[in-house]
Amino acid sequence: MPLLERRWGLYSLAFALTSLVAGTVYGWPALRRDLVREGGLTEKELGAVFLAGSWSVNGCRLFSGLARDRFGTRVTACGVLLLCLVGVLLVAFSSSGSFWGLFFGMLLLGVGSGCQLCVQPVTALFREASSTAMATLSGAFQISGVVFLWLSAMSTAGAGRSGAYGFHACCVAVLFALSAAFLPSGGTFARRKKNYEPGGAGEKEGGGDDVEKNGDLAPASAASATAATTGGLTLAKIELVNRDEKRAAPRDDASDDASDASDASDAPSPSPSAPASPGRGRARRELMTSGEYILLLAWFSVIMPPMQYYIMSIGYQLERKGDDDGLYTSLFAVLYGLAAALAPPAGMIADRFGVGVGQGVATSTLAISFLILLSPSLPAQVVGMAFYSVGRLFVFAMYFSNLGRRFGFEHYGALAGTGMLCASFASLLQYPMFTAAVDGGTEGENAVNAGCAAAVAAVFPYTAWLAARERRKLL
DSSP, X not given: OOHHHHHHHHXXXXXXXIIIIITGGGGHHHHHHHHHHHOOSOHHHHHHHHHHHHHHHHHTHHHHHHHHHHHOHHHHHHHHHHHHHHHHHHHHHSOTTOHHHHHHHHHHHHHTTHHHHHHGGGGGGOGGGHHHHHHHHHXXXXXXXGHHHHHHHHIIIIIHHHHHHHHHHHHHHHHHHHHHHHSOSSSOOOOBOTTOOTTSHHHHTTOOSOBEETTEEXXXXXXXXXXXXXTSOOOSOOOOOOHHHHHHSOOOTTOSXXXXXXXXXXXXXXXXXXXXXXXXXXXXXXXXXXHHHHHHHHHHHHHHHHHHHHHHHHHHHHHHTTOTTSHHHXXXXXXXXXXXXXXXXXXXXXXXHOHHHHHHHHHHXXXXXXXXXXXXXXXXXXXXXXXXXXXXXXXXXXXXHHIIIIIOSTTXXXXXXXXXXXXXXXXXXXXXXXXXXXXXXXXXXXXXXHHHHHHHHHTHHHHHHHHHHHHHTOO
């Protein structure tokens, strides 16, 4: 297959995997409404079901990345898809009163986020637009939050929950077969012809920098491999480095100033004022104990519980505000999916103004969404849900972009994976927050919403500090 056709075929498969599997649990409000209509579980039990899925989405990414590094892309992706398939079947055929069936169904559905880790290295095939390719693929994760709304519509139209989610299970099975047939067995998608010469036809076709031997793809780029380990939105520019060059002199893939034509050993060391990664040449332990990394981790972990609580509670809160027919619950899923269109602009903001400004946008929009929840007006919630969807997209975009730009790619997997794992445990706070809102009635809801707005706003000064630090280029 010509290299140009091959990369678009692989990218299409990666997009399909991400948009149909990776983040489906975040379409929870639509599934929750179907379960409420069927009856059988209390509101708190429904919250615990979502908790299982939302935790596994973030908590299992690190382990999926480690498995990909150990066993390769194809084996890990197929294993994740099998677990996801079991989860879909549990959701499809468990009765509405089966707490544990739905609990483990959502838990295994969340594991599907590991697919995103496995397929992200496909962006290495797009040397001329790697950031745009990565951003678009990450936007597909946001699109996956609309899948439950689509399945809910099928269920309401007559297919029932078993028929609708059974159809989704068939889609996952097809993706499993395609992944087994076309995903590379190694850790990267890139390859080249053995007679490849820089600037030749192979390069023009965008084939990448790897030689394929016996069907296995050798590592092409430290950036693409570590980006896949975390499964996030890497907005820093990725430079492909030849394996021999990488052995001789590793380069910082996050540097925008290094020329592709320059040998890594001849690249000048950045001056203190140059916009280079502060993680260049530093040990992993030193980076993980640095003040800037700890502040980033604190920002991400403080914001995570309110973000997850919003999705867990939004359907319940909308119903209490008068959404009897579920119209606004459906609008939330639509707005959540449409926010994916802002993934490329998010990358542009990080590139032009710095991640501090982007993190400030994420923080402020999330805080506003919780303040709007204090209003009893349903139309006002449309604005609030739009702010939330944009804010959530920016949070993940800026978190992974910050790591790439500020700390480099040498220890990217460990840094990003540790942050995701810490945030996943912090997100467990969403459940006691939800039970407090349910038990406290309107006053309880308002107290939790106000507390979420205050917690998110409390970390805004950090974003202002980071923006000023980037402006002064104190790296």
